[in-house]
Amino acid sequence: MLEKLIETRERHKITNTEELAIVARIEAALLKGARDFFIKNEFIEVNAPHITRATGACENIDTLFGLNYFGVQGYLSQTQQLYLEAMIPKLKKVWCVGPSFRAEPGADNRHLTEFPLIEIEFEGNFEELLKYIEGTVCSMIREVLKEEKLLKKIGVDTERLKKVKAPFNKITYDEAVKKVGLKWGSDLKSKHEKMLVKMYGNQPLFITHFPKPIKFFNMKENDSRTEIVNSTDLILPISGEAVGAAEREHRHNKLKERLENSEMMEKLRSRGGGIEDFQWYLDCVKLNGIKLHSGCGIGLNRITQFVLGADDIRKCTTFPLNSQTIM
Numbered sequence: 001m002l003e004k005l006i007e008t009r010e011r012h013k014i015t016n017t018e019e020l021a022i023v024a025r026i027e028a029a030l031l032k033g034a035r036d037f038f039i040k041n042e043f044i045e046v047n048a049p050h051i052t053r054a055t056g057a058c059e060n061i062d063t064l065f066g067l068n069y070f071g072v073q074g075y076l077s078q079t080q081q082l083y084l085e086a087m088i089p090k091l092k093k094v095w096c097v098g099p100s101f102r103a104e105p106g107a108d109n110r111h112l113t114e115f116p117l118i119e120i121e122f123e124g125n126f127e128e129l130l131k132y133i134e135g136t137v138c139s140m141i142r143e144v145l146k147e148e149k150l151l152k153k154i155g156v157d158t159e160r161l162k163k164v165k166a167p168f169n170k171i172t173y174d175e176a177v178k179k180v181g182l183k184w185g186s187d188l189k190s191k192h193e194k195m196l197v198k199m200y201g202n203q204p205l206f207i208t209h210f211p212k213p214i215k216f217f218n219m220k221e222n223d224s225r226t227e228i229v230n231s232t233d234l235i236l237p238i239s240g241e242a243v244g245a246a247e248r249e250h251r252h253n254k255l256k257e258r259l260e261n262s263e264m265m266e267k268l269r270s271r272g273g274g275i276e277d278f279q280w281y282l283d284c285v286k287l288n289g290i291k292l293h294s295g296c297g298i299g300l301n302r303i304t305q306f307v308l309g310a311d312d313i314r315k316c317t318t319f320p321l322n323s324q325t326i327m
Contacts (some may be wrong), residue, residue, distance in 0.1 A: 001154045002308065005315040008107075008325040022150050023304070024318045027116075030303055031097065033143030034118050037136050043093040043120060048080035050098060054268050054277035055082045059216050061267040063102045073273065076101035079297060082218075082281045084121035085248060089288045093122040097300075107322040109312040110190065110240070112301065114321045121295035126230045126247045129294040130206065133234060133243055134166035136298065137204065144307055156309055163203065168234070170206040171196070185211050188233075193240045208232040217262040218255055219246035220292075239305035239313075245296030252286040 002019055014020055038045070049056075056077030057064055065076040078101060084094045100117040120132060141164045144151070148158050177184055179199060180192040188196075188207070197205050209228045212221060219229035234243035249255045259265055259278060268277065275282075284290070304316040314320040319327065 002310055002315040006312055008314055008320050008322060011319055011325075011327065019154060020318060022154055023308070023316065025147060025150060026144055026307060027300065027304055027318065029144040029147050030140045030300060030307065031116075031118070033140035034097075034136050034298070036143065037139035038095045038120070041093070041132070041135070043095045043122070044087075044091045046080075046084060046087055046091070046094045046096050048077075048083035048096050048098065050077045050080075050101075051075070052077045052083075054273050055281055056080070057264065057268075058100075059214075059264060061264055061271065063104060065101050065103050066271075078102060079117065080119055081121065081295060081297065082278075084119060084295065085290065085293065086281070086284045086288075088121055088123055088293050089290055093120070095120040100297075100299075105323050107324045109314065112313060112317070112320055112322055115317065116300040118298040118300060119295065121248075121293060123291055123293050125292060126232075126294060129245055129247065129296065130170075130232065131166075133206075133232075133245060133296055133298075134168055137234070137243075137303070138164060138166055140303055141307070151307070154308070156307065160309070161307060168204040168206055169200040170208060171200075172208050173210045173228070176207050185213065187214050190240050193235045197235050197237050202237045204237075205235045206232045207235060213263070215246065217258045217264055218249045220249045236302065236306040238309055238311070239302040241299075242302035242306065243296050243298045245294070247292065247294045250285065250290045250292055252282065255285055256282055 004014055005019060051069060051074050056075055056079060058078045067074050080096050080098060084096060087094050097116055097118045099114050101114050104111040104113055141161055145161060151158050176196055180195050209222060210231045212227055212229050215229050215231055219231050222228045222230055229246060231246035233241045236242045249258060260275060301313055301317045305313055308316055310316050
């Protein structure tokens with residue numbers, strides 16, 4: 001029933017359709033569910049910048065949109081993580097929602113060049129982080145089920161959504177690569193995520209403790225095994241990875257060492273940047289005494305895709321943007 005929503009180049013021609021109106025209401029309900037959970041758990045909403053230095057980048061520097069910011073190299077941000085971290089010493093628990101920009105050259109059923117990203121950061125550990133992720137996702141699902149009539153109108157199996165309960169299934173990265181026949185150190189692809197979710201009853205699945213080299217520079221090393229980090233991805237049926245999360249490294253010297261030796265920094269230097277892009281963040285960690293903290297990013301459209309049971313991300317947002325589309 002949502003097939004017409006794959007169209008991105010002439011989106012204005014379908015803005016007055018019932019299908020798109022329902023998708024917009026579903027997105028709104030999911031965001032309300034997240035916001036209600038954060039308010040209940042005393043997270044403070046913070047407004048962070050969307051034009052940044054390289055501090056607004058996720059792992060892949062190559063997907064940054066660059067711009068000339070009054071003579072300084074700037075970028076459209078992919079994450080507000082480091083800005084939220086800077087607020088932890090005083091506020092303790094913070095969150096935000098905003099656009100994440102990715103210079104993805106392809107136009108396919110999984111990737112967009114802009115999408116809403118919900119992020120939290122808080123003073124606390126990995127186990128608390130898993131509980132907050134479960135709580136957020138379950139709150140989003142509960143809220144969207146209040147729109148059950150609308151969901152059924154577009155053919156959504158709401159009984160599937162009612163089965164989403166905490167605690168979620170959980171396996172380690174070590175276990176995951178063995179199950180799908182991958183070499184240790186390889187990143188999991190979409191097809192591997194689908195295989196794993198199917199093995200665990202088509203329910204949300206945490207995959208934890210990824211290898212350090214394939215994750216963001218400030219994810220905290222595991223105390224027992226320094227080759228892995230205290231991290232997790234939440235994999236959902238249909239949509240795949242919807243949440244990326246980890247404990248953060250809070251020790252200044254260790255953090256600076258990890259950053260300087262990261263693949264991300266190597267790529268940044270090749271583009272004319274360097275450690276100075278992150279100096280304000282390193283100064284915050286050094287001067288403000290940030291304690292052990294954790295956080296995550298939740299892709300709203302991936303949650304929407306799971307809810308709708310749609311095979312294409314373009315059906316799951318009001319105004320999808322990709323390399324073929326600008327409005």
